Amino acid sequence: MNKHEKHESGCKKHGVNLSSKHLPHSSADMIPKCFIKTFGCQMNEYDSELVKGLFEEEGYACTQDINEADVILFNGCSVREHAEARVWGQVGVLKKSAAHSRQSIDRKTKPIIGIIGCIAQNHQDKIFKKLPHVDLVCGTGNLYDLPKMVREIQKTGKKMLAVNGKQRPHAIGSAGTRKGRLKAFVTIVEGCDNYCSYCIVPYVRARQISRLPQDILEEIKSLVENGTKEITLLGQNVNSYGVDLNAHGLSFVKLLSEASKINGLERIRFMTSHPKDTVKELFELMAENKKICPHLHLPFQSGSERILKKMNRKYTISQYIKVVDLYKRIVAGGSLTTDVIVGFPGEEEKDFKDTFNLMKEVAFDSAFVFKYCPRPPAVSSLLADDVNIETKKERNQLLLSLQKKISLNKNRFYLEREAEVLVEGHDKMKKKLRGRTRANKIAVFEGQDKLIGKKVKVKIKDVTESTLIAGLGK
Numbered sequence: 001m002n003k004h005e006k007h008e009s010g011c012k013k014h015g016v017n018l019s020s021k022h023l024p025h026s027s028a029d030m031i032p033k034c035f036i037k038t039f040g041c042q043m044n045e046y047d048s049e050l051v052k053g054l055f056e057e058e059g060y061a062c063t064q065d066i067n068e069a070d071v072i073l074f075n076g077c078s079v080r081e082h083a084e085a086r087v088w089g090q091v092g093v094l095k096k097s098a099a100h101s102r103q104s105i106d107r108k109t110k111p112i113i114g115i116i117g118c119i120a121q122n123h124q125d126k127i128f129k130k131l132p133h134v135d136l137v138c139g140t141g142n143l144y145d146l147p148k149m150v151r152e153i154q155k156t157g158k159k160m161l162a163v164n165g166k167q168r169p170h171a172i173g174s175a176g177t178r179k180g181r182l183k184a185f186v187t188i189v190e191g192c193d194n195y196c197s198y199c200i201v202p203y204v205r206a207r208q209i210s211r212l213p214q215d216i217l218e219e220i221k222s223l224v225e226n227g228t229k230e231i232t233l234l235g236q237n238v239n240s241y242g243v244d245l246n247a248h249g250l251s252f253v254k255l256l257s258e259a260s261k262i263n264g265l266e267r268i269r270f271m272t273s274h275p276k277d278t279v280k281e282l283f284e285l286m287a288e289n290k291k292i293c294p295h296l297h298l299p300f301q302s303g304s305e306r307i308l309k310k311m312n313r314k315y316t317i318s319q320y321i322k323v324v325d326l327y328k329r330i331v332a333g334g335s336l337t338t339d340v341i342v343g344f345p346g347e348e349e350k351d352f353k354d355t356f357n358l359m360k361e362v363a364f365d366s367a368f369v370f371k372y373c374p375r376p377p378a379v380s381s382l383l384a385d386d387v388n389i390e391t392k393k394e395r396n397q398l399l400l401s402l403q404k405k406i407s408l409n410k411n412r413f414y415l416e417r418e419a420e421v422l423v424e425g426h427d428k429m430k431k432k433l434r435g436r437t438r439a440n441k442i443a444v445f446e447g448q449d450k451l452i453g454k455k456v457k458v459k460i461k462d463v464t465e466s467t468l469i470a471g472l473g474k
């Protein structure tokens with residue numbers, strides 16, 4: 001599982017301003033505008049980038065102001081109930097303004113409201129019943145159809161549904177729309193064949209399809225030529241990259257190695273890794289290749305053999321520990337993060353203790369802890385959701401407090417040490433610069449804005465469980 005639902009991004013960072021004053025752009029402003037808000041993981045972020053590119057090619061400008069948009073799109077994750085609820089809530093608030101626009105403004109100039117991505121794929125035409133003011137629903141395999149769908153709606157005024165497409169949102173040609181981005185995601189593999197019993201990704205994103213290596217490398221080259229310094233290769237299971245391409249000698253390790261040779265690229269990351277497919281050669285490459293950042297996101301999901309089996313994760317605890325030990329031994333100074341689920345059907349106190357103990361033993365740098373929630377049509381949704389919500393909350397809290405202590409301890413290792421930071425911008429208070437170390441730790445420090453976009457050496461003066469507080473090094 002990816003770190004689903006951790007990202008909420010839109011043109012407005014702090015949520016859209018969904019006031020009843022919503023009106024499309026004035027007739028004086030002739031350039032049509034498109035607003036996209038994303039709720040979900042990095043894969044959703046990447047798809048939104050592609051969609052922005054498609055609309056830009058159509059002559060649209062991307063706007064950060066929903067109130068001036070002609071096309072309003074919500075790209076949502078469907079893996080977790082919470083992300084979906086936020087999409088329903090935000091689109092629901094638009095109802096009043098959509099009705100107002102319909103009555104008072106010509107159909108051609110009213111904003112078109114659409115729901116796209118995994119959430120559209122999962123709920124399909126039911127969305128029109130739930131939210132009658134939505135004009136279009138477009139699934140993950142139909143994203144390329146979006147501009148055509150919008151044109152059709154503007155012409156006919158009819159709602160449009162597209163969820164049966166097989167086109168993958170491979171962002172060929174979209175690199176140009178991401179000009180000047182310091183960091184960029186590049187999808188290498190879509191979908192997933194693993195069918196973990198709790199997960200709907202294989203249903204909404206379908207079976208695994210790897211992109212051709214030449215397309216991936218071309219996209220990275222184009223991004224780098226346009227100013228990108230750091231790339232993150234994305235996939236639900238990057239380590240199984242290429243198995244569906246039937247090409248001799250092709251593997252994730254080979255692709256990563258080729259990508260790292262691209263001139264001008266300074267850093268390369270990847271996620272997510274599945275423990276059953278993560279191999280020693282990957283760690284050896286990470287250890288010897290300084291462009292590849294020493295960070296591994298390796299979800300373990302449960303420390304109980306019994307629950308792991310019910311989750312259909314296809315590895316045992318001892319196999320997981322073996323991979324972790326290998327990583328720690330080979331990739332010196334590497335960081336390790338994970339995902340874990342509490343309250344899976346049938347999880348008893350002793351199963352939870354196994355999870356707690358595994359977290360303690362491995363000592364991850366950070367962990368995303370999720371409370372189990374059934375997600376039809378995933379197989380586990382047929383099982384009784386028999387761990388009550390209070391127990392789920394309690395177990396969630398216990399893991400979070402344990403992780404907090406471990407993270408703080410891990411970060412203390414960096415005290416008085418130097419680290420290389422790629423400066424991304426400012427901290428939340430806009431008082432300091434903020435960036436990430438090669439091991440993916442957030443560092444903040446005082447410095448001039450001219451350092452943004454550069455790699456600098458810092459010395460760590462203090463730490464919290466989430467941040468390294470640093471000063472500029474010599």
Ligand code: SF4
Pocket residue numbers: 001002192193194195196199200201202236237274
């Ligand atoms: S099926 Fe398993 S491996 Fe695939 S995306 Fe879902 S959780 Fe990750």
